Amino acid sequence: SPLSTESKILIVGAGTWGCSTALHLGRRGYKYVTVLDPYPVPSPISAGTDLNKILELGSFAGDDADERYVSNKLLEAATEGWRNDPVFKPHFHETGCILAATSDEARSHMNTRDGPSEAGGWIPLRTKEDFQATMPDGVLTGEFPGWQGWWMQKGAGWVHARKSMESAAREAVRLGVKFIAGEQAGRVTSLIYESSDVQGAITADGTRHFADRTILCAGAGAAALFDMKDQLRPTAWTLAHIKMTPEEAKLYKDLPVLFNIERGFFMEPDEDNHELKMCDEHPGYCNWVPDASSEDARQISSPFAKHQIPLESEGRCRAFLRETMPHLADRPFSFARICWCADTPNRAFLISKHPDYASLVLGVGGSGHGFCHIPAIGSFIADAMEEKLDDKLKQSFRWRPETAKGRDWKALQGRFGPDGANRVMDFQDIKQWTNIASR
Ligand code: FAD
Numbered sequence: 535s536p537l538s539t540e541s542k543i544l545i546v547g548a549g550t551w552g553c554s555t556a557l558h559l560g561r562r563g564y565k566y567v568t569v570l571d572p573y574p575v576p577s578p579i580s581a582g583t584d585l586n587k588i589l590e591l592g593s594f595a596g597d598d599a600d601e602r603y604v605s606n607k608l609l610e611a612a613t614e615g616w617r618n619d620p621v622f623k624p625h626f627h628e629t630g631c632i633l634a635a636t637s638d639e640a641r642s643h644m645n646t647r648d649g650p651s652e653a654g655g656w657i658p659l660r661t662k663e664d665f666q667a668t669m670p671d672g673v674l675t676g677e678f679p680g681w682q683g684w685w686m687q688k689g690a691g692w693v694h695a696r697k698s699m700e701s702a703a704r705e706a707v708r709l710g711v712k713f714i715a716g717e718q719a720g721r722v723t724s725l726i727y728e729s730s731d732v733q734g735a736i737t738a739d740g741t742r743h744f745a746d747r748t749i750l751c752a753g754a755g756a757a758a759l760f761d762m763k764d765q766l767r768p769t770a771w772t773l774a775h776i777k778m779t780p781e782e783a784k785l786y787k788d789l790p791v792l793f794n795i796e797r798g799f800f801m802e803p804d805e806d807n808h809e810l811k812m813c814d815e816h817p818g819y820c821n822w823v824p825d826a827s828s829e830d831a832r833q834i835s836s837p838f839a840k841h842q843i844p845l846e847s848e849g850r851c852r853a854f855l856r857e858t859m860p861h862l863a864d865r866p867f868s869f870a871r872i873c874w875c876a877d878t879p880n881r882a883f884l885i886s887k888h889p890d891y892a893s894l895v896l897g898v899g900g901s902g903h904g905f906c907h908i909p910a911i912g913s914f915i916a917d918a919m920e921e922k923l924d925d926k927l928k929q930s931f932r933w934r935p936e937t938a939k940g941r942d943w944k945a946l947q948g949r950f951g952p953d954g955a956n957r958v959m960d961f962q963d964i965k966q967w968t969n970i971a972s973r
Pocket of ligand 1: 546547548549550551552570571572573577579580581582583586587588589720721722723751752753754755756759770771772773813873874875897898899900901902903904905906907
């Protein structure tokens with residue numbers, strides 16, 4: 535049926551992209567928008583339910599002119615939102631960013647043509663003293679063995695992830711969007727296939743939610759709801775918090791992001807609980823299990839929730855701290871979890887109408903860099919639904935199963951890790967996990 539603001543729109547997943555889509559559809563005047571999720575916002579399994587995420591105001595894609603066009607378009611829209619949209623602006627901290635690498639290979643990856651340069655306003659960091667001087671005395675007490683990097687003082691920083699997502703959802707509700715949450719009422723078990731189209735979704739309680747357009751924004755969970763033809767690889771990363779004292783929180787306020795692309799990253803402690811979050815860096819974990827829905831012996835990466843991380847990941851977090859802030863290296867973790875995202879083969883987003891199901895719209899494939907786009911990604915998803923994307927965006931965001939044929943599931947996809955973790959790992963191999971008391 536032709537689309538109008540009277541159309542019924544169903545969004546599956548109230549995570550990062552689902553909340554953004556709800557907000558933008560509300561702003562465009564759609565009156566009947568419903569969002570389904572097993573959890574109220576912020577969903578504990580959403581990749582966006584996190585203290586903070588990095589916002590790099592630089593280009594993501596490589597040499598290709600069309601890719602650059604797309605990444606610049608996305609970045610311009612996101613930056614506009616972080617700087618000017620009252621829904622998002624309070625959650626953006628333009629504290630700058632330090633990018634670093636240790637091995638020759640990772641260094642040359644960092645220093646590609648579009649990478650940081652003095653011409654681009656970055657300050658080179660070559661010695662331990664250079665790194666230490668980027669933060670107040672007493673923060674970076676480490677030796678930075680073998681580190682080389684760059685410092686951007688403005689035009690980059692971090693965003694408070696959970697608060698941005700909550701803010702988007704709150705404004706969407708104010709504009710009339712309806713959120714339905716719950717294991718039974720909100721968890722989608724299947725899409726509704728009728729008349730060669732997708733006409734809505736069924737929730738665990740058996741309710742059939744019919745809609746004129748169904749938008750799939752289920753993140754790493756999308757591949758379990760719709761056959762993505764191997765275009766999504768659910769992959770998890772690891773994060774941990776340590777508790778800081780009020781004095782430390784003061785000293786650490788407004789720090790730039792510190793990101794070594796093969797060691798890990800951290801930002802300042804959060805203002806509410808004074809917890810410092812860090813991620814150890816690696817190409818990710820999959821969870822390879824037999825696909826229950828297929829007849830052959832096919833394996834799929836199946837996401838699961840866990841508020842612990844592998845002990846080996848804790849070890850990497852502590853090794854990262856020992857190089858940068860050894861005074862914190864043995865402090866116990868107050869929280870940790872695995873966090874799932876989904877990679878497309880080229881890590882470009884997949885935002886498109888489905889070629890065979892006219893009423894199905896896909897908003898998936900965050901590929902590890904999808905959070906910082908929350909201010910505007912929903913507008914691109916709405917454009918895809920309204921068939922208004924320009925040709926270059928449409929081409930980049932398209933449904934592209936041909937690019938996932940015979941996919942190399944172990945591809946590093948441009949990521950690095952320290953020795954021993956410079957590969958895509960498998961949770962099935964992990965025997966030992968942290969044992970952090972739940973709070
Ligand atoms: P999500 O936010 O995960 O949302 C998916 C939603 O679907 C969830 O709310 C879930 O509850 C719901 N859902 C699942 N199954 C169902 C179902 N059956 N029915 C209904 N709903 C369902 N990006 C950056 O820009 N900067 C960063 O610094 C950054 N760091 C990251 C660090 C980590 C550890 C990870 C894992 C990711 C990081 N990312 C970062 C990537 C970013 O977080 C993701 O790309 C983005 O959050 C993906 O949004 P999404 O809406 O696709 O998925």
